[in-house]
Amino acid sequence: LSHGAGGRAMGQLIEGIFHKAFDNIWLRAGNDQSAFTVPGGRMVMSTDGYVVSPLFFPGGNIGSLAVHGTINDIAMAAARPLYLSASFIIEEGFPLADLERIAESMGVASRGAGVPIITGDTKVVERGKADGVFISTSGVGVVPDGLDLRADAARPGDAVILSGSIGDHGIAVMSKRENLEFDAAVVSDSAALHGLVTAMVEAGGRQIRLMRDPTRGGIAATLNEIASQSKVGFHIDEEAIPVKPEVAAACELLGVDPLNVANEGKLVAVAAPEGAKAILAAMRAHPLGREAAVVGHVVADDDCFVQMATSFGGGRIVDWLSGEQLPRIC
Amino acid sequence: MARVLARPIESRVRRLRLRVRGTVQGVGFRPFVYRLAREMRLSGFVLNDSEGVLIEIEGLDPDRFGEAIRTRAPPLARIDAVDVLELPPTGGGRFEILDSLDGRSATRIGADAAICAECRRELTDPGSRFFGYPFVNCTQCGPRFTITSALPYDRAQTSMASFSMCDACAADYVDPESRRFHAEPVACPECGPSLSHPVAELAARLEGGAIVALKGVGGFHLFCDARNDAAIARLRRRKAREEKPFAVMVRDIAAARQLAQLTDAEEFLLTSPASPIVLVEAVAGKLSNLVAPGLGRIGLIVAYSPAHLLLFDELSRLSPHCPPALVATSANPGGEPLVADNADAELRLSAIADLIVTHDRDIVARADDSVMQIVDGAPAFIRRARGFVPEPVDLGADGPSVIATGTDFKNTVCVTRGREAFLSQHVGGLDNAEAIRFQREAATHLCSILDVTLEFAVCDLHPDFRSVRMGESFGLPVMPVQHHLAHVAAVAAEHRLAEPVLGLALDGHGLGTDGSSWGGEMLAVEGHRWLRAGSLMPLPLPGGDRAAREPWRMGVAALQAANRIDLARALELAHSGVARLAAMFNRGMRTPVTSSLGRLFDAVAAISGVRLVQTYEGQAAMEFEALVRAPRCLPGGYAINDGVLDFRPLILCLAEAGMCGTDAADLFHGTLIAGLADWAASGAASLGTRQVALGGGCMMNRVLATGLAQALRECGLEPYLPRLVPANDGGVALGQAAHARQVIMAKRASGEQSPTCA
Ligand SMILES: [Fe+3]
Ligand SMILES: [Mg+2]
Ligand SMILES: [Zn+2]
Ligand SMILES: [Zn+2]
Secondary structure (H helix, E strand, O other): OOOOOOHHHHHHHHHHHHHHHHOOHHHHOOOOOOOOOOOOOEEEEEEEEEOOOOOEEOOEEHHHHHHHHHHHHHHOOOOEEEEEEEEEEEEOOOOHHHHHHHHHHHHHHHHHHOOOEEEEEEEEEOOOOOOOEEEEEEEEEEEOOOOOOOOOOOOOOOEEEEOOOOOHHHHHHHHHHOOOOOOOOOOOOOOOOHHHHHHHHHHHHHHEEEEEOOOOOHHHHHHHHHHHHHOOEEEEEHHHOOOOHHHHHHHHHHOOOHHHOOOOOOOEEEEOHHHHHHHHHHHHOOHHHOOOEEEEEEEOOOOOOEEEEOOOOOEEEOOOOOOOOOOOOO | OOOOOOOOOOOOEEEEEEEEEEEOOOOOHHHHHHHHHHHOOOEEEEEEEOOEEEEEEEEEOOHHHHHHHHHOOOOOOEEEEEEEEEEOOOOOOOEEEOOOOOOOOOOOOOOOEOOOHHHHHHHOOOOOOOOOOOOOOEOOEEOOHHHEOOOOOOHHHEOOOOOOOOHHHHHHHOOOOOOOOOOOOOOOOOOOOOEOOOHHHHHHHHHOOOOEEEEOOOOEEEEEEOOOHHHHHHHHHHHOOOOOOOEEEEOOHHHHHHHEEOOHHHHHHHOOOOOOEEEEEEOOOOOOOOOOOOOOEEEEEEOOOHHHHHHHHHHHHHOOOOOOEEEEEEOOOOOOOOOOOHHHHHHHHOOOOOEEEOEOOOOOOOOOEOEEEEEOOEEEEEEOOEOOOOOOEEOOOOOOOEEEOOOOOOEOOEEEEOOEEEEOOOOEOOOOHHHHHHHHHHHHHHHHHHOOOOOEEEEOOOOOOHHHHHHHOOOOOEEEOOHHHHHHHHHHHHOOOOOOEEEEEEEEEEEOOOOOEEEEEEEEEEOOEEEEEEEEOOEEOOOOHHHHHOHHHHHHHHHHHOOOHHHHHHHHOOOOHHHHHHHHHHOOOOOOEEOOHHHHHHHHHHHOOOOOOOOOOOHHHHHHHHOOOOOOOOOOOOEEEOOEEEOHHHHHHHHHOOOOHHHHHHHHHHHHHHHHHHHHHHHHHHHOOOEEEEEOHHHHOHHHHHHHHHHHHHOOOEEEOOOOOOOOHHHHHHHHHHHHHHHHHHHHHOOOOOOOOO
16 A cells, blocks of 8 residues: 555545445445434444554454444443444555455454444555554444443442453454464454343343443453442452463463453443343353353442452452553562 | 769759650650659659650759660660750759640550560469469550550550559559559459450360461461471461461470570570561471471561460460470461451451450551561561561651552551651552551551651552552652662661662562563662662563462573573473473563562572472572572673673573582572672672662572672672561562652752652
C-alpha cells in the first residue's frame, strides 16, 4: 500500500476490498451514511479500538476480533446487536493480501453473527505512524423489554458464573508473539456471545444482575471493576475456574496468572442466587457455554476485595494489574 | 586516662530545672527520680507533661543528680536529651511527684517488655498476691504498645480500662515507693484478666502431643512439643507450611544453652527485655528434625510472659528429665497476619489448634515476636515487632512528618515526627485481605499513638503494589521512592551518615526507574541526589515471580546468560521443566531481565543441585548458606566492566565442574564477597567516599554480610550494616521516609513549592 500520490485509485482499491468482503445492501447503496429503522425499546451503542500484535494469531486475527469484540460489548447489556460500523487506520506499505485476509474474516464473522457492517472508513497513514493496521468498530443494539443491567447491581449472595475456560486468547497471542511452541497449540476463543446471551436471557433474564466480557486484564480486572462499581467483594474458588491444560502449562512457563490473561469469547455473569441454576443450565446447553460454571459469589466488603480461596484453605487477593505482569517478589 | 576529677563539694544551695526527653513515661521514671532526689537530699518535684518529664531540684551539689539520671535510669527508660536550666532557689521542703500541669502526658509509648526479675520472683512466691498470676507486671515489665490505643499513655487509653483496680492494686498504683506506681496495666488475681483454661490443662495437652493456641502479648501463638515429630508434622500440615523453620521457646537461658551453642552477644539478646527470637547455631539431635529442615541454625526464644513461665513450670513437673522445648509460631492460617482477637481465633484457628486458650485482656495492636541474629559481631533484625516497636530511629534533624508505606513484602509502615522515625510492627506480605487490613490498622494505630499531622505519603514505584495504593489513599501528595534507593537510604538514615555514601543494595527484586527489575545495585547517594553507579550483570528472569519461587528457572537462565545453555542438560533429570525452558531459550524467547543478587543465589543453588523449587521464600539461599564451611575465591571468577559486576565465569565454573554442596557454597560465597568488595572499592574511589552502606534482603545472609563487611574494612572502607531495622523489605519504609524528607527539605531550601521525587 502506498500513501499520498495516487491516493484516489488506492482509496478505491481498498474500498473495493471491504465492500466485497462485507457485501450488503447498505454498502451497495454507496452513501456516506447508512439509514436503518430501529425497533422500539432501549438502544445501546458501543465502540472499541483494536490494536493487537501479532495481527494474525491461532483462532483469529484483528478483523474477527474487531467484529466479535463490539458485538460482545453490546451483548453484555443483554442487548441484541443490530448493526456495526468499521474504521481502519492502515500503515503505508501494509500488504494488500493481509488486508484482504482481515476483511474476509470480518465479513465471515459479521455474517456468522448476523450483524452487518453497514458503514465504514479507511485511512492510510505514513510508515511508522501506525503499526500495520488499527481497526475501530462501533455497534448498536436493542435491549429486550424489562431488562436493565448495570455495573453497580451486584449484591452480596449473588452467584458469579463464568461461561468457559479462561486465558485462551491471551496465551494464543502471547505464544505467537514470542514464537513459543507448546505441546498442544493454544487457540484464541474469539467468538460472538450474543447467541449465548439470548439463551441466558430466556432462561432467567430478570435474575441477571450484570454481565461483562473479561477481555484485557482477564477476569481479575473484570471482577475488580464490578466489585468497586457495586461496592461489594467477591469470593472466588480457584478449583472451579476452568483452565485448559495447555493454557495452564503455558501460563506456568511464562509465569503469568490465567486470571490476568485476556479472553475474547467468554463472559462473566453475576446473577441472583435463585436464578443461577436455570441460567447455568441454559449456558451449558449452548455451544459457547458448555463449560460454564459457578466460580464464586458476591460478599459484603467495604474494601471491595476480590479474594480467591486457594487449595490450602487460605485466601489470596486477586488484583488487577496496571499493564503486563511485572515481577513483584523481592 | 583520668576519669572524673574529684570535685569540691559545693556549700551553696542551687536550684535546677531538668527537662528530660525520650522514653521516660510508663517506665517507672518518676518513682526513680523521687527515690534519687530523696537519697541525695534534694527538694523539688517531678512531673510528666506533653514533652516528657520535668524535674526541679534544689539543694547542695544538684549537678550530681543530672549525671545519676543518665547512669542509673530504669532499664526500660531511654533518655534522648536532658536540658538543664539554673533557677533561683525557692527554699527547701519535700520532694514531690506532681500531676502534669496541662493534664496531658506521654509523648511516647514504650515497647512491650519481658517479665522482670522482681515479677518473676513474685510469680513463684506463695506469699505474694501475684503468686501464679499469668498477668503480673510492673513499671519494669509487661505490655505497653500492644495494649495502648492512643496518647496519652494512661490506663483509660489501654485495654486495661475495663478492669477496675482492687484496693491493693490501687494502693500500689499511687505509692511512689512501689514498683507499680503508675504501672498502667497493673492487675492481680483479684481484679485483673484471667486465662480461659488452667495452665495445668494446657501443659497436659501439649505433653500429649496436642497443638495449642495460646493468646499472649502481641497475639496468639501456636505451641507444640518441639521433640514430637508427629505433632510438628501435624502443625505443618494444618498451617500449610511445608518446611519453613519454626522458632522454639524454652523456659530460660540455661535451657537455651542445651539446645544451641550461644555466644555472649546471643545470650544478651535472648535475655533482653525485648526478648526476640534469635537465630543461633543448633546443637544437633536435641530437637525434632522437622523444626528447621535443612538448616543448621534455629530460632530460639526465651519465655517472656508470666503465662509462658507458668506453662514451662507445669511442663517441667510433668516430665522432669529434660527441659521442655516448644515450637512457638505466630498463630495464623498460611501467610495471613497473626490472630489476636478471641472471636477471630475461634474462626481462624479452630482448624489448626486442638485447644484454643484465650484471655480477656484485649490486644489493641498485634505484634509478632521479633527475630534477630548476630551479624558481623552485632545484633541485626530479621523481623522487627514486639519488644522494639514503637522505639524510634533518630534521623538527626527535624523535618516534615511523612508516612511511608513500604513494599508488599515483609511490609512495615514508617511515620516520622520531628527528628524521629517510627517504624510499625511487621505486617507481612500484602497478598491477602487480612494483611492489607492489618497494614491499615498498623498505620492508623501508629498515627494515633504519635499524634502527628502528616504532610506527605511515600511509597514504592511499583504500579501494582498494594502498599502503593495505600500511600495514595491518604489524600496527601505522594512521593515514590525507588526500592533500592530506599534500602540504602534506610542504612544511611539510621547511621546518620554524612554525605556522600556508596550504597550496595543486595536484594531480591525491586522495580527500577527504567522499568526493569533491579536487585544488585551500586548507588551513589548524596543527600537527596542519587544515581545508579552500577549493577550486577542482568540475567534473564523466565517466568517473572515464578522464577523467584523456582530456582531451576534461574539456573537455566544463568546458563543461557553464560552462553552455555547446553550445560542445562545436567539439570534436566532434576526438574521436568528444564528441557522445555532450555528449548524456549533456543527458540529465542524473550524474557525480562534482572540484576538481582537474590536471583543469582537461586541460580547457583539450582546449578549446584542444592534446591530447585522453594517451599518458602529465601529457602534456596538459606540452605546454600548453611552449607558454607570456608569461603574461598575463584581467581578470575568475576569481571567488572563499566560498573557492571559479572559473575558468569563463576557460574560456568560451578556448572562445568558439576560442583555441589559445600564446595559450591564455599566457592560461590568467597568469590561473591571478593567481587562485591572489589566492585564497591572502585565505586567508592570514584565517588570519593569511604562510607559504604550495605542493605537489601541478601544482607540477612551472615556469611555474605560478615565477609563483605570484613573485606571492605580490609580495603580501607567503612561498611555500615542495618542495625535498627531489618535489611530486608521490612526496613524499606524507613528509607522511603528518610529519602523523601531529604528531597522535601532540599526543595524547600531552594524555594520550590511542590516537591516530587522518584
Ligand atoms: Fe527489597
Ligand atoms: Mg469496549
Ligand atoms: Zn515486673
Ligand atoms: Zn488487684
